[in-house]
Amino acid sequence: MIRRTFIAAVLGVLSVLAIGLPAAAQALPTPAEEKGYLRYSQNEDVARFLSELDARCREVNVRIVGRTKDMPGFPAKDIFLAVVSENGALRARDLDRAKPTILLTAAQHGNEQSAKEAALRLLRDFAAGELKPLLKRLNVLVMPQTNPYGNQFDVRVNEIDLDMNRDHVKVEAEGVATIHRVFREFMPEVTIDVHEKGDDYYRVNIGCVSNADIHPSLQDFSRRILLGEVEAALNKRKIPFHEYLVSEEMGINTSAGAALRPEDLAGREQMKRYSTTDLNDGRNSLGIFETLSFIQEGASRHDFPTLRERTDYQYWGLRALCEAAAGHAAEVLAMVKGLRQDLMTKAGVYAESNVVHLRMAYARDPKNPTLTIKQFEAEAQPRTLGTLKADKKAGDAVRSADLIAPPPAKSPKIATIEVKNWFPNVEPRLSVARPLGYVIPARHADVVENLLRLGVTVMMFTRDRVLEVEAYTVGEIVPARYDYLAPERIEVAKAALRLPARRGDYYVSCAQPAANLIPCLLEPQSEFGLIRYGTYKLVPAAGDVWAFYRLTKVQDLPVMPYKDWRE
Ligand SMILES: [Zn+2]
Known part of the structure; x- marks a missing residue:
């Protein structure tokens, strides 16, 4: 009985607490x-x-x-x-x-x-x-x-x-x-x-x-x-x-x-x-x-x-x-x-006016040449990272969880500053007409896997077929000094060619939700493209023909979906 009353009292207190939340x-x-x-x-x-x-x-x-x-x-x-x-x-x-x-x-x-x-x-x-x-x-x-x-x-x-x-x-x-x-x-x-x-x-x-x-x-x-x-x-x-x-x-x-x-x-x-x-x-x-x-x-x-x-x-x-x-x-x-x-x-149609921007630059806005913002004033004393909760041996990694943080600054002073180098705009610097699609030779299966991971639909040629394509010949090229960056300079010349697509080569149509992404990934002059990742070994030498071909004319393509196994 006493026990039951006690439990009821505890539950009563708990429900009051719960109502308060x-x-x-x-x-x-x-x-x-x-x-x-x-x-x-x-x-x-x-x-x-x-x-x-x-x-x-x-x-x-x-x-x-x-x-x-x-x-x-x-x-x-x-x-x-x-x-x-x-x-x-x-x-x-x-x-x-x-x-x-x-x-x-x-x-x-x-x-x-x-x-x-x-x-x-x-x-x-x-x-x-x-x-x-x-x-x-x-x-x-x-x-x-x-x-x-x-x-x-x-x-x-x-x-x-x-x-x-x-x-x-x-x-x-x-x-x-x-x-x-x-x-x-x-x-x-x-x-x-x-x-x-x-x-x-x-x-x-x-x-x-x-x-x-x-x-x-x-x-x-x-x-x-x-x-x-x-x-x-x-x-x-x-x-x-x-x-x-x-x-x-x-x-x-x-x-x-x-x-x-x-x-x-x-x-x-x-x-x-x-x-x-x-x-x-x-x-x-x-x-x-x-x-x-x-x-x-x-x-x-x-x-x-x-x-x-x-x-x-x-x-x-x-x-x-x-x-x-x-x-x-x-x-x-x-x-x-x-x-x-x-x-x-x-x-879904090819037109010179349907362009995709491959390079762009941050630009000033003549109407808003500067930007006024607020920021915390730099503190006079350098702040410490914090105090260790427990001693560490020399060489032990210190993680943020090991530290007791320093007390927060009392109330940091707020300064108003004018930013002179203010670049709010973005201007295209290099654009190309979006092709109907790209032919990717079978040896670039790694590129195709990348596209599939982005949800891009990829087709596969079921037999050999000579196609009218645009191919790029590479002129002057200055490779990037770092992985993740596009070549510092890459000149290309476009040529209309008749080239065979082979059974097992791939075709990527631009008429899909990734219509803007696909050219940005596959064009040689794109600053956002796969060319900038060393793993794909796409950086050409002067005189080479760029790996992927552009299709700009409607043609009969003997293709079927490749790995179209999503739910
Ligand atoms: Zn982040």
């Missing part, structure tokens, strides 16, 4: 909330959390969509996708496509931990919290942890030591291949990839598409409408926001992922611009399919004492973007659908 947390705390933001959530925590959400919420369905590469000492870990929709869809075919679909990817950079914690919180609030009503207007896809080993070791790279956010052209990382598999299955209208940058006055920074091959209306709508509303929503919460800005040494490409040396950067003036035009990041690589694609960068000191705070910033940024997209659901849907259809129509 916000509705969402009551539903299910995220792993970080459960641990009081004192540790980073790992793959197993994510799996437990997703299992519970999946079991409790009819709107949530979780799938294992990929696995990290099985490496000695690093057994393969699962990569998850949570599909959140009003009708409880699991596959793309079950989604209500009268609503736009938003895909959120987090943790490509493993040491940017708040991205994943915020993604899980947002997912929970869509599934069981106060964002649930938005499911009437949106479908939500969340990949909270695309780089489980990066998160585990709190490092930028993945299990094969790759920077995943420079891998979206050559797709070596399983995590990146998984993102593209999910993207191509669902073809979401909106995507956002979540990251952390250094500490900054602007707590939330969001970048939109910037490659000139992506229709300019997508950048314009993103910047003016969606980011405008995000900024207003964050201002109400006193969270400083700015469109994502990047500092770069002038006259050198620091964004492609090349292992530049300090001497390459020394003595160069700095400029500011928006996020890179490159196609090998998680934003433009999905944007090139005419997607409203974003990157969010939360300000971060990468330490535990600020984990709750930085997760909060990230959460409110993502939430504001989702709310803005939901508020413009019909426009988002019509715009993206229309642009994707237009692209397919244009790519």
Whole structure:
């Protein structure tokens, strides 16, 4: 009896406590909330959390969509996708496509931990919290942890030591291949990839598409409408926001992922611009399919004492973007659908005026020659990295988890500065007419595998056939000094030829959703192309004929689908 009364009293206290919690947390705390933001959530925590959400919420369905590469000492870990929709869809075919679909990817950079914690919180609030009503207007896809080993070791790279956010052209990382598999299955209208940058006055920074091959209306709508509303929503919460800005040494490409040396950067003036035009990041690589694609960068000191705070910033940024997209659901849907259809129509015929831009440059805006921004003033005293929690032997690796962070600066002074070297625009510098398709000789099967991992449809010649093609003869060439960079100079001359395609050679038609991506990957003069990755050995010598041929005239092609085995 006494025992029963005691239990009843305890339950009574617990229910009072539960009533005191916000509705969402009551539903299910995220792993970080459960641990009081004192540790980073790992793959197993994510799996437990997703299992519970999946079991409790009819709107949530979780799938294992990929696995990290099985490496000695690093057994393969699962990569998850949570599909959140009003009708409880699991596959793309079950989604209500009268609503736009938003895909959120987090943790490509493993040491940017708040991205994943915020993604899980947002997912929970869509599934069981106060964002649930938005499911009437949106479908939500969340990949909270695309780089489980990066998160585990709190490092930028993945299990094969790759920077995943420079891998979206050559797709070596399983995590990146998984993102593209999910993207191509669902073809979401909106995507956002979540990251952390250094500490900054602007707590939330969001970048939109910037490659000139992506229709300019997508950048314009993103910047003016969606980011405008995000900024207003964050201002109400006193969270400083700015469109994502990047500092770069002038006259050198620091964004492609090349292992530049300090001497390459020394003595160069700095400029500011928006996020890179490159196609090998998680934003433009999905944007090139005419997607409203974003990157969010939360300000971060990468330490535990600020984990709750930085997760909060990230959460409110993502939430504001989702709310803005939901508020413009019909426009988002019509715009993206229309642009994707237009692209397919244009790519189905050959015209000199249908061009794809292969090289582009950041440019000043004569109407806005400078940019005024706020930033924290540099502190007088150099900050320490933190204090070790326990002694280490000489030579032991020190990870951020081993450190007690230094106390935060009291209240950093804020300075207003004027950026003189402000390059907000992007101008095409080299463009070619998009061919109907490309012939890829059988010996370049590795290139074909790369295309397949990006979801590109590839055909195969079933018998020999002489074709009228355009081929490039290579003139002067100055190879790049680094992997990941296009040749410093490459001159080509186009010639109309009759060449045999052999049984077993490949054909890639441009009349598919990757219509803009395909020429950017296969043209010799593209600064975004496969030519810049040493693994493909595509860099020609002067006088060579470029590996791939352009088809610009409609011809009878004896082809069939190659490895067309997707679900
Ligand atoms: Zn990052």
